[in-house]
Amino acid sequence: MDKFIKLDEAVDQIKDGMTVMIGGFLGCGNPHKIIDKLVDKGVKDLTIIANDTSFVDYGLGKLVANKQVKKVITSHIGTNKETGRQMNEKETEVILVPQGTLAEQIRAAGAGLGGILTPTGVGTIVEEGKEKIEIEGKEYLLELPLSADVALIKGSKVDNFGNVYYEKSTRNFNTIMATAAETVIVEAEEIVDEINPNNVMTPNIFIDYIVGGEK
Amino acid sequence: MDKFIKLDEAVDQIKDGMTVMIGGFLGCGNPHKIIDKLVDKGVKDLTIIANDTSFVDYGLGKLVANKQVKKVITSHIGTNKETGRQMNEKETEVILVPQGTLAEQIRAAGAGLGGILTPTGVGTIVEEGKEKIEIEGKEYLLELPLSADVALIKGSKVDNFGNVYYEKSTRNFNTIMATAAETVIVEAEEIVDEINPNNVMTPNIFIDYIVGGEK
Amino acid sequence: MDKKQIKEVIAKRVAKEFSDGDVVNLGIGLPTKVANYIADDIKVILQSENGFIGLGQAPEKGKEDKDLTNAGAQPVTIKKGGAFFDSAESFAIIRGGHVDATVLGALQVDEDGNLANWMIPGKMVPGMGGAMDLVVGAKKVIIAMVHTQKGRPKILKKCQLPLTAKNQVDMIITEMGVIKVTDKGLVLTELGPEVTVEDVKSSTEAELIIADDLKKMDV
């Protein structure tokens, strides 16, 4: 099973209207090459699930700026004015989710859980429309799993089997998103022969395709 | 903050009647030295939370054999005949939990979740007394968090700050248990100066005490 | 066939269910033998629920590593490309549908795909270990077992023992044949060596539908 594909082929996996998870935190750990190619190709009506919409000119925020996004599920849009503008003018639907809840919802989808109970958001507008469950006198919101058609992640090192290793603070949402999508594509910064099995952060069974790694 | 203590001092943290999590899987990744010292000291009426009760003469099963255990919350007792005997003769209470549920319950406690919904156990005796919640036509059991007074874990390498690295299949329940107890004691196989921050598996903030590391 | 041959026949047939790239979890006992029969031209990744993928064979004598065991506490090896993880992630993999197939033994299995394989009340209560999660989470649940227990059928109209999971079994492979669990009931699709359809029926309490294209079991 050869998982290596070209950047073009990777982007071909993403069709108009799909739900796409993109790893990264304000650009750090975003799969920048895939994003740039997606912008070139102009795939549209995407639903993006990501921690944030980064910046107008850096990271996945470019997709927003290029009006390829129909809906965003995210914890923060404050660094990308275009997301805010599109939201205010009702061009793009924005669902704001607490960061820890977003992480757990994605993890829940990958882990086969029907949902998780979090105290985060109780007593705020985040609880609107959600079931509240009391456990030992404390209220929790029932938050449901969040999955995607495709997850685009960025690996600092990817081995020939598809095992992934992340450097420093690039890990963020990449690991959990790799578990929660139908198709997972990793953009490799570097291809290595093998990663020490102890240090693998995303096991190869989660990875469908590998792009990049040109040395 | 010096976290290094002697084996004796570590065991002194564990009092009669406490709830104690013990990392490991059929002995692999058990903190054997601490267990042996606990057996010597004879602390009693413990509630043990662990994947299994290992063997009569290897790993945490020794505590059962030595009649120091009042209750066990575990997924498997089949390898330790003494646990089965004590259960049948009602000397020891045994709560059997599916392994994945046990892992999620411990993780939930550490992660501040009020519970998780799992499909595991639906339609079996595991569902007795539990709330069932239907999400998109599928039934799930609401499983509650599981925490402890003390967690005893085993690290292959522990650095001077208390960061922990686990070799091979010793990781198992050690990582999650480190997040879910009031006091966490790691038995170090080897003390190292520093672990690469990328490769730390249990960050030092979870570790209260370090024992061992005699080279 | 003697007991040993029977087990080899079953293991051999189970191995044919896998495709290249499949992630598979093999239970303890008979299912473990399946690994010996996986075709050379496909790559199957074995998952070990105590925390890794890439489960390899037992090490040579003297090369055992106390830090590397399988879910049955036996010393094992890890193949190149494997990866270790903790129990939460191991069961995220299992429960999350990332295991393509699991092979398990059974005490009883029935027409609705219900499985009982973890306890006999008052007699044998080892605990379910990872079995309940595996059966619920794996994409395909294959029961690999000897057809009867001391002559008594194990494939029943309704399981009597406490269940491991409800409606999760996809197929049953025994020395007498291959049985698929369908909406219409149990369908015998392949006939084992040295037996007739009547033999299978008389060793099976559940109603058996005989497939129109019933084949000889390929072992």
Add this chain to the structure above:
Amino acid sequence: MDKKQIKEVIAKRVAKEFSDGDVVNLGIGLPTKVANYIADDIKVILQSENGFIGLGQAPEKGKEDKDLTNAGAQPVTIKKGGAFFDSAESFAIIRGGHVDATVLGALQVDEDGNLANWMIPGKMVPGMGGAMDLVVGAKKVIIAMVHTQKGRPKILKKCQLPLTAKNQVDMIITEMGVIKVTDKGLVLTELGPEVTVEDVKSSTEAELIIADDLKKMDV
């Protein structure tokens, strides 16, 4: 005091709330400055919600690492003994009560310890980021802010803006004083430099209980 001095005073006082070994998460803006005033004789571990502990200072110019940023996308460093993790673990740490204190700014805070700091409907809706989890999960929630906004009180009887969390604030530190949130209401325990109790009261909409042992703010 000018605006810069005011912020330094607040940051300096907040830093005194930490004990040796504390794990602390500092919000963006004013709270970030607190790091500059932590006493040399205690070790405080800073958590960065994008995925590590051991948050260090900004790197020297030219030594920035694209792979190492804080939750505000600024290049930072990691201290010896630090550790990286993913977002699920980062928020397990936060929500799970493993952060001893979080320091955040506020738009409004009220007598019940309610906090509003993430949106002004129709005007500013950046998203809550990690704030809602931090405020619910941290053992101690410290609000560090300038006492008023263009002369208007921010410490209210009841927050009017959408809440970040209910009943979670433990203390409020401004240039005018230190206010503890108690079951009986807000208690002024320390008085800021250059102000009187009457000054604080007139800049605060909420009812203030004046501590019997009211002290001068130590900055």
